[in-house]
Amino acid sequence: MNTENTPEIDIIKASQSKISQVDFDNLTFGNTFTDHMLVCDFKEGQWQKPVIKPYEPFLIDPSAKVFHYGQAIFEGMKAYRDANNQVWLFRPDQNMDRFNKSATRLAMPEVPKDIFIGGLKQLVALEEQWVKGGKGNSLYIRPFMIAVGSGVIAQPSTQYRFMIILSPAKSYYSGEVKVIIAEHYSRAANGGIGAAKAAGNYSAQFYPTKLANEQGFQQIIWTDDATHTKLEEAGTMNVFFRINDTLITAPTSERILDGVTRKSLLDIAQKEGIQVDVRSLTVDELVKAAQDGSLKEMFGAGTAAVVSPIKGFQYQEHYYELTPQDQPMALFLKEKLTNIQYKLEDDPFGWTVHV
């Protein structure tokens, strides 16, 4: 039964839109929010009726478990406007599935499809004037869930709040980034929560990233925490390496987020006849490939930045700069993917979903 488009949702409209005050040409990522948000509470073992209401602060108890035990997960996805003025989502089912996997790992209740996808569609439809046309423009969608039950004892909450907030976006990163390979700090443990989009995974990276920034690197490429020999992913992006004409990226695991951009790029690459090799590249291999010139490209892949080319990497006090390519695979793949997202090319995979 497909009820995803028609959940019963109460809608309380904002008395006035803020949209005229927004400078869409000068947006910084994630700081501007649309007029409405979706809120749905879980209590007494079940999800209550969702409500779409004006975006505004809400009241929460100082002892809410989200503050003390970090029971919080989120997703990140986008809505795009095509040349025919239609608004599209990209693989929202993937984000929902990942969200619910994160929920399970954090001992939180799953959010049913009619609330997650149905609610999302209604909210985006209501805010559709915030989805600006033109490639690069999008409406960033942030579903998240927090434990709102009170009590300072380290046990799962019995009360949760699922919310969706929306933020108009241009592109996330500008220019090429320099990265540093992690030699001491780590992002995720074996048997930990690295594969979940859990809030706590991100603040854990802030301090090491600050140290990297101070050294002139925008991002850290994380390695496995046990040996620091396997290249894993970046802060909010999976990473790809092009050695000669083969595209290499780490397999997903308990330590690595199963990125929607990553898996979409892999499918596109395969369809385009590019050789792909899903395996753990070692730091040694990377350094050798940089030295012998077979390392042609490195790039990050994620919803926010789509594809983010990497200029060079630092490892053990040595900086390796990549030679710019005439026809970078990163840009080719980015073009293919964004053409699908903006409906400029056919969508042979059936990834786009109309709002």
Add this chain to the structure above:
Amino acid sequence: MNTENTPEIDIIKASQSKISQVDFDNLTFGNTFTDHMLVCDFKEGQWQKPVIKPYEPFLIDPSAKVFHYGQAIFEGMKAYRDANNQVWLFRPDQNMDRFNKSATRLAMPEVPKDIFIGGLKQLVALEEQWVKGGKGNSLYIRPFMIAVGSGVIAQPSTQYRFMIILSPAKSYYSGEVKVIIAEHYSRAANGGIGAAKAAGNYSAQFYPTKLANEQGFQQIIWTDDATHTKLEEAGTMNVFFRINDTLITAPTSERILDGVTRKSLLDIAQKEGIQVDVRSLTVDELVKAAQDGSLKEMFGAGTAAVVSPIKGFQYQEHYYELTPQDQPMALFLKEKLTNIQYKLEDDPFGWTVHV
């Protein structure tokens, strides 16, 4: 300069105390809060004037970074009332130091001593009628800090809120617990945030703990994530093993919280002439010691439960039950420690601080 006792704090008193509605004989841990809380905001690069005000929910933006990136840390300590009606804190400097280490690891600002200790003392003094006399009774103190700055981009916040809330407590665990040794899931990564009292560390344990509970075990003894061979700590307690007459506990590390109870018990044990060995006990050693009978005791140690005797452990589908001891070291050490905390014995270490 010792200004810790006299920070400038605004005090807004509750119009009426809730204390008469509280059944102090039937408290569940962490669910009842006193009349007031301390709130201190950090913005524009500095700490603002702290305020003590009625305990109540507060407003926060849906995009606050604590919800999305888990930038949140906390502490747990207690106030005790002695037979002369005086109220005491136990090693609050240790909690402050650990709090500020956690802050640094999560890229949050340190809280100055006059706010942390000074504010704490003023708050506890104001709520002193909530500190009930009698061994086992205490006022649990929960200082915490959350990122309140808004914006859904994974970067440290520029705005924080430091709060202290208080909860009257009896004892945390009842009876002896059965534990299971972690074979797959883990608590902390090498180079991760396991040594910080970061909110995200706790929700990460909820799901594996739920699985353990379903199998009849109250706690998990975490092992190192790389090899699962070294015994590390429990969810909110460090763990001790007594093999023959030697007390063994893991050294603190990046993966293990530097517990105040742990270090205090080590000092007491040493003073009492008990042989202590601070080293990583392996799971193999534990199993062998259980089999040959040299494993006499296991117990958890932490502020909430003080000392929590372990009845037996499960490892690889096998349950090992410990033989009850006539004179358990766990109880001897607990007695010594609580006698200091409740001023029933001399405090040769200078650990207690008068409020």
